[in-house]
Amino acid sequence: MDRVLRAHALKPENFFDVLEERRRGSDISHALRTFSAQVPPVPVSALNRMVQESQYLHYVISEIAAETGEPYECVKDEATSILEEMSQNLQLSFIRLMAFALTKVFKRLFSSIRVNEDGLARLQQAIQEHPVILVPNHRSYIDFLVLSYIMFTYDLSVPVIAAGIPLMGMSLVGEVLRRSGAFFIRRAIGSDKLYWAVLSEYVRTIVRTGFAPLEFFVEGLRSRTLKSLKPKLGMMQMVLEPFFKGEVYDITLVPISISYDRVLEESLLAHELLGVPKPSETTRGLLKARRVLEENYGCMHVYFGNPVSVRELAEGRIQRGQYNLIPRDLPLKLSANLQEFVGDVAHLVVHLQERGSVLSPWSLMALILLQNPDDLDWNVFIQKTLRLRTLASQLGAQIDWPAQLSDLEVMSSSMALHHAVVQSENGRVRLVEKEGPGPITQEEAVLRRASSVLMCASYRNQALHVFTRPALVAAAMAMAPSHSKEDVFGRFRFLQDLLANEFIFIPGHTVQDFEEGCSGLLRCGALSIQDHALSVIGEAQDTVVFLSGILKPFIETYQVVLEVLGKETFQTFTEKRFVPDIRAATVKLILSGEVRSYECISSDTLKNALSALVRMEAASKCQVADQIEYRVNQNVLRRIRDTLDGSVASEVPLYSRL
Ligand SMILES: CCCCCCCCCCCCCCCC(=O)SCCNC(=O)CCNC(=O)[C@H](O)C(C)(C)COP(=O)(O)OP(=O)(O)OC[C@H]1O[C@@H](n2cnc3c(N)ncnc32)[C@H](O)[C@@H]1OP(=O)(O)O
Numbered sequence: 330m331d332r333v334l335r336a337h338a339l340k341p342e343n344f345f346d347v348l349e350e351r352r353r354g355s356d357i358s359h360a361l362r363t364f365s366a367q368v369p370p371v372p373v374s375a376l377n378r379m380v381q382e383s384q385y386l387h388y389v390i391s392e393i394a395a396e397t398g399e400p401y402e403c404v405k406d407e408a409t410s411i412l413e414e415m416s417q418n419l420q421l422s423f424i425r426l427m428a429f430a431l432t433k434v435f436k437r438l439f440s441s442i443r444v445n446e447d448g449l450a451r452l453q454q455a456i457q458e459h460p461v462i463l464v465p466n467h468r469s470y471i472d473f474l475v476l477s478y479i480m481f482t483y484d485l486s487v488p489v490i491a492a493g494i495p496l497m498g499m500s501l502v503g504e505v506l507r508r509s510g511a512f513f514i515r516r517a518i519g520s521d522k523l524y525w526a527v528l529s530e531y532v533r534t535i536v537r538t539g540f541a542p543l544e545f546f547v548e549g550l551r552s553r554t555l556k557s558l559k560p561k562l563g564m565m566q567m568v569l570e571p572f573f574k575g576e577v578y579d580i581t582l583v584p585i586s587i588s589y590d591r592v593l594e595e596s597l598l599a600h601e602l603l604g605v606p607k608p609s610e611t612t613r614g615l616l617k618a619r620r621v622l623e624e625n626y627g628c629m630h631v632y633f634g635n636p637v638s639v640r641e642l643a644e645g646r647i648q649r650g651q652y653n654l655i656p657r658d659l660p661l662k663l664s665a666n667l668q669e670f671v672g673d674v675a676h677l678v679v680h681l682q683e684r685g686s687v688l689s690p691w692s693l694m695a696l697i698l699l700q701n702p703d704d705l706d707w708n709v710f711i712q713k714t715l716r717l718r719t720l721a722s723q724l725g726a727q728i729d730w731p732a733q734l735s736d737l738e739v740m741s742s743s744m745a746l747h748h749a750v751v752q753s754e755n756g757r758v759r760l761v762e763k764e765g766p767g768p769i770t771q772e773e774a775v776l777r778r779a780s781s782v783l784m785c786a787s788y789r790n791q792a793l794h795v796f797t798r799p800a801l802v803a804a805a806m807a808m809a810p811s812h813s814k815e816d817v818f819g820r821f822r823f824l825q826d827l828l829a830n831e832f833i834f835i836p837g838h839t840v841q842d843f844e845e846g847c848s849g850l851l852r853c854g855a856l857s858i859q860d861h862a863l864s865v866i867g868e869a870q871d872t873v874v875f876l877s878g879i880l881k882p883f884i885e886t887y888q889v890v891l892e893v894l895g896k897e898t899f900q901t902f903t904e905k906r907f908v909p910d911i912r913a914a915t916v917k918l919i920l921s922g923e924v925r926s927y928e929c930i931s932s933d934t935l936k937n938a939l940s941a942l943v944r945m946e947a948a949s950k951c952q953v954a955d956q957i958e959y960r961v962n963q964n965v966l967r968r969i970r971d972t973l974d975g976s977v978a979s980e981v982p983l984y985s986r987l
């Protein structure tokens with residue numbers, strides 16, 4: 330895996346605007362032009378028949394029939410209806426229809442859609458060699474539309490895509506999506522053996538036959554925070570199985586990084602983080618949302634990463650020979666080694682998605698704004714952002730900072746694009762707070778302020794992966810009893826473990842992550858290492874303080890959770906009440922001035938903190954009647970709190986300055 334990571338180091342690439350030609354040419358001729366790439370080896374009906382008649386499905390159906398006593402034919406009928414519900418029905422005529430509509434929509438929404446040219450060429454080559462799996466990050470409903478659009482526009486086979494079942498329920502739209510390549514999967518499949526069997530056989534048949542590139546969102550849903558999510562493993566396992574079983578020579582995974590200047594759903598996502606339910610996916614809702622078409626969303630970047638060969642990843646790790654003894658048609662029970670491999674591959678792909686993402690100037694500006702939560706002088710804002718741009722470049726970020734414009738113009742146009750979040754008045758820059766009708770309570774005022782902060786934070790989050798490892802080293806140095814490499818590494822490991830749901834780390838890569846963090850600090854001239862001891866370079870003290878300040882909103886949230894769970898009233902609590910109760914307690918702490926960061930009431934961070942406490946055995950989870958209940962282990966909780974409290978508090982001020 331290390332070898333693959335090194336081979337996939339980012340090199341500067343040319344991006345071109347997909348919309349440029351569309352603005353000059355005719356939309357209808359683009360949609361109707363000759364398109365010869367879509368030549369599935371079998372028709373859709375034959376694909377479904379292969380699944381239905383597979384020995385594997387026959388075997389599982391017989392097993393279920395024997396276990397439940399139901400007649401074989403009944404279980405088989407059930408499997409057939411699952412398959413009918415699930416299967417895609419890709420048709421070129423619908424792709425053309427969508428291409429026509431999407432050209433109109435994209436031209437209206439985006440100033441440009443920039444794609445890396447070399448990435449497309451690499452993808453074209455990969456499609457000719459082995460089954461290709463497209464694995465994009467997921468930030469918006471636009472993601473899957475734009476990817477199929479690019480594939481169609483550049484004569485590449487349009488993918489079939491794993492879609493959550495709620496989209497199927499949208500009248501008319503669900504059917505259009507199905508005919509454009511969507512296959513629908515239920516969520517929380519749990520232990521439904523028949524469903525898993527049909528889905529996995531369906532996915533494997535697509536991969537095995539090379540029906541079309543298969544696309545799935547390994548994060549499983551749109552990230553509400555625009556930060557990468559921990560990958561789901563089910564679909565990854567299914568697409569890799571034909572390789573494990575030796576049914577295909579190799580499989581190519583293509584990580585895709587989609588980065589937005591401005592996300593269409595920005596406000597809805599921030600509200601969801603504050604407990605407002607997601608609007609259900611209906612055609613009516615979609616029509617109502619057409620107001621979004623009136624706004625400008627700037628530029629988006631689509632970076633097709635280097636294709637990753639699964640065969641290469643498996644070299645020296647997996648002995649495929651052992652599976653040759655098991656008939657291919659029988660279910661494959663994954664060994665612990667294979668399960669670990671699936672998890673590692675999924676994390677690697679998300680890591681590569683992060684590496685390929687393109688930072689907008691606004692991401693950097695958002696980072697500065699959040700570290701200076703009160704208003705900020707415009708000139709100081711510019712200076713700080715430019716220094717941050719240098720730091721981000723030193724740490725290897727791809728930044729889209731238009732060279733043909735002055736820095737002032739770049740930042741002013743970013744401010745204009747994000748007028749809903751930020752404004753400048755009398756030379757001072759500050760976050761916008763939405764006005765609402767009537768008088769509001771103090772608590773409501775906190776929620777209003779929090780929604781602006783969370784919207785701004787989501788853009789900062791798009792840049793976080795660049796800083797995470799050096800920031801963890803910086804924070805670990807502030808916590809450690811000495812600056813010996815061992816002590817700092819010990820604290821680094823503790824923080825990485827605690828924040829493992831917050832940031833993406835490849836399992837078992839702690840040492841490499843630590844080294845990467847140190848070498849990042851060395852590269853930006855902030856650190857020196859001598860005789861196994863780290864020391865901060867005097868003039869770069871500010872940089873180190875700034876970097877550890879990036880983690881501050883997360884660490885502060887975990888501190889709040891530890892504090893609240895340390896109270897008598899929280900010895901046991903239900904899953905359902907956890908977020909609302911901690912949020913209510915935190916709002917009080919914000920009002921009393923004990924907590925500074927409005928990010929502490931984000932449901933995402935609160936849930937991540939709870940998962941970390943369960944993982945670290947400070948809380949245990951059990952089913953009580955129809956509820957999930959948690960019990961706190963006060964001793965472990967206290968130990969975590971003490972380790973964390975000896976951390977940043979004394980050496981790093983709450984809101985450090987760059
Ligand atoms: C020209 C223009 C054309 C335009 C053309 C338009 C195209 C128009 C197309 C529309 C297209 C729409 C596209 C929408 C985009 C979505 O809708 S994204 C949402 C749908 N996609 C996905 O979710 C894919 C990723 N999800 C997965 O892989 C999930 O695993 C599955 C398969 C859905 C199953 O989910 P689940 O039942 O919730 O199970 P999951 O949480 O994964 O696992 C349960 C447990 O088993 C564990 N587990 C599972 N597998 C493993 C393993 N291998 N090893 C160890 N543990 C495992 C998990 O860790 C988990 O443990 P806990 O965390 O609970 O402790």
Ligand SMILES: O=C(CO)COP(=O)(O)O
Nearest residue numbers: 469470493549550551552
């Ligand atoms: O991912 C989805 C479709 O894009 C649906 O899930 P979410 O709405 O939870 O992101």
